[in-house]
Amino acid sequence: MRPNDPDVVVIGAGCAGIAAARALIAAGKSCVVLEADSRIGGRAQTSDVLGAPFDHGATWLHQADENPLTRFLGAHIDHDTVRGRHLHLGDRFATRAEMAEYDRACDAFETAIAQAPSDPDRAVSEVAPQGGRWNETIAHWLGAQINAAELSRISLRDYVAVDLEGPNLLPREGVGALVARLAEGLPIRLDHAVTRVNWDCPRVTVEGDWGSLRAGAVVVTVSTGVLAAGGIRFKPALPTGTMEAIHGLPLGLLTKYGFRTLGADQLGMQPFHSARRLIGPDTTTSMSWIFRPFERDQIFGFVGGSRAWELAKEGAAATEAAARADFAAMFGARGAKLLGQAVITDWGTNPLFRGSYSHARPGHHESRARLSLPLGGGRLRFAGEACHSRFAGTVAGAWLSGEAAVRGLLDKRRAVTDAP
């Protein structure tokens, strides 16, 4: 390989960058992956900070039967087979009959969205069922918690196009560790932030404080949050259509937190059980909780959407305090005693990400396809979770988009179909 003049430079060593590098090497091409961080994996990161594997970002392999990462999995559990969902109603947990009623309301909610006319495109909230005992809770769950943004911010067409169904597999080693395993042996240069990409010449030049590299093509996999904030300068400037696509795909925020548990009190929850609160007049937002995965002394959870952004601005201590209060609202002083050392993620404030994962704004459902179009005769391509329609927002989408970008590069006929 020519280390300072590879066939392709890949920017970012997250799932998309790793998949792209693997595909390039498999095709006999030389490549260098430039990563700003001092670790690989991007939004897939596992650490032992709580004494056992803890995923800071991606946690499950969704749609596992078709997920490209499933084939690499080691030990794991199918989370869907764990029947322990608990909904707290303010003074007690829902009974089995109430949970059945809630599940029926969820089915009706999702059916109403799937069957709603989507032309013209509009916000999901405009067609979502309103009122009743459960709908606000369902909207909060599908919006802020699952999509990291309220349903009022999300394009109906984009929402319906994305598959986030089960099986949902939870790897014992962690999704981040799985992804890191797949990066072994790749030519990744850590602490190599890219500040500038010149793509107007026959060979692309990629620059940073560390120096520069020239290559035949570049695959950019940084998040749309980084691109929208101007984290990389492009010369010439990106076409208007590409910029519109980037701004049409903002990152929502899902802040994940984890606690080491103290003592043996199970609070009536089995390993992998989940709990969250009913949204109602007194509770406008809820966090979500998963208990003792793989019988570890850990409880983890999430806060999403605008509440997560508010808390992120206030800092990790505010998120931790809010999480402890949310837990105490369900389990009282007995629960409070269980939560020990905390880890609070900072995806929203970290300039290498600026959020958790993308959604399309209402009216911007075509942005994912648009961002995936090659530029400069195929010299410049974008990849990453935001570039995949069906598995948007996931490691699966990121992986597949990295592979697709390389397929496009290798296929000379497709390279000439430039974005306007």
Ligand SMILES: Cc1cc2nc3c(=O)[nH]c(=O)nc-3n(C[C@H](O)[C@H](O)[C@H](O)COP(=O)(O)OP(=O)(O)OC[C@H]3O[C@@H](n4cnc5c(N)ncnc54)[C@H](O)[C@@H]3O)c2cc1C
């Ligand atoms: C809390 C949370 C929970 C999630 N849960 C799930 C889940 O359960 N299942 C699932 O499938 N997905 C989940 N996701 C989403 C999933 O993690 C992402 O969709 C996926 O990891 C994105 O991969 P990517 O390669 O597109 O981008 P990234 O992982 O963001 O990779 C881009 C890389 O570019 C680097 N970079 C940034 N700027 C520069 C620069 N200037 N120069 C060089 N490098 C740069 C970054 O450091 C990063 O490593 C979750 C995400 C979060 C945050």
